[in-house]
Amino acid sequence: MARVIRDDEDEADGSDDKYRAPALSKGLDILELLASEADGQTQADIAKTLGRTTSEIFRMLMVLRKRGYVSLNDEDDRYSLTTKLFEIAHRHPPIRRLTSIAGEAMQRLANRINQSMHLAILHSGKVLVIAQVDCSDNNITAVRLGAQIPLYDTSSGRVLAAWMDPEALALLLAVAGPGAEGRQTAFVADLSTVRDLGYAQNPSFTIAGVTNISAPIRDMTGRVVAAVTIPFVRRLSGTNTVSLDAAREEVLAMAATISTRLGAGATGAS
Numbered sequence: 202m203a204r205v206i207r208d209d210e211d212e213a214d215g216s217d218d219k220y221r222a223p224a225l226s227k228g229l230d231i232l233e234l235l236a237s238e239a240d241g242q243t244q245a246d247i248a249k250t251l252g253r254t255t256s257e258i259f260r261m262l263m264v265l266r267k268r269g270y271v272s273l274n275d276e277d278d279r280y281s282l283t284t285k286l287f288e289i290a291h292r293h294p295p296i297r298r299l300t301s302i303a304g305e306a307m308q309r310l311a312n313r314i315n316q317s318m319h320l321a322i323l324h325s326g327k328v329l330v331i332a333q334v335d336c337s338d339n340n341i342t343a344v345r346l347g348a349q350i351p352l353y354d355t356s357s358g359r360v361l362a363a364w365m366d367p368e369a370l371a372l373l374l375a376v377a378g379p380g381a382e383g384r385q386t387a388f389v390a391d392l393s394t395v396r397d398l399g400y401a402q403n404p405s406f407t408i409a410g411v412t413n414i415s416a417p418i419r420d421m422t423g424r425v426v427a428a429v430t431i432p433f434v435r436r437l438s439g440t441n442t443v444s445l446d447a448a449r450e451e452v453l454a455m456a457a458t459i460s461t462r463l464g465a466g467a468t469g470a471s
Contacts, residue, residue: 326376421464
């Protein structure tokens with residue numbers, strides 16, 4: 202966890218105190234803490250973790266609630282993040298451009314092959330779903346927009362990590378943590394296969410009978426910035442039914458097209 206700077210401390214690097222903003226720091230400390238707590242925390246827990254008084258934390262929480270960044274569960278007095286930060290992030294031009302380019306292509310493909318799909322990026326050591334489209338079938342397997350999924354439980358995460366340099370990968374794994382039942386070890390072991398194949402294909406880590414197919418999306422530098430994933434279900438009847446292999450080829454082609462529109466290959470990157 203990042204070190205919390207108290208109001209009466211000097212910056213370690215000797216920065217001029219006139220640039221300090223203690224109230225802002227406290228508010229950001231709370232947001233960063235709650236971002237890593239799926240079940241939320243009570244006011245007392247937040248104060249103890251951050252080394253603050255409960256009165257300090259109470260004032261910050263009241264402002265954050267008023268501005269819509271946190272919510273209070275009246276049943277257990279726990280504070281949790283709302284989706285407001287997620288919504289603000291989507292106003293950022295690179296993410297807005299990515300979802301704008303990918304969204305229409307994803308919907309066309311979903312309709313054509315009768316499979317739902319989602320687009321994901323890395324966020325705080327987890328996989329964050331930033332776009333999701335459904336097919337027209339009555340029976341679908343979909344991931345909630347805005348969902349934050351443990352890194353090791355996803356094919357998307359494997360694609361997003363597979364082409365990282367060793368230093369970036371080590372940092373990602375440190376933030377994600379060891380995982381349960383050796384999941385980090387299995388995750389790392391899969392990355393070379395993903396690089397060799399150019400995609401990830403795994404039985405779902407959470408739902409029996411679903412096969413995840415995940416393809417990389419690259420930016421103009423060749424860096425993998427997102428992963429588009431089909432939670433493939435084999436349909437026994439209906440229109441536009443396709444095989445697993447056909448769906449994989451389709452999503453790989455679409456991901457390549459989206460990457461080209463983002464500039465991949467324009468500078469010779471691969």
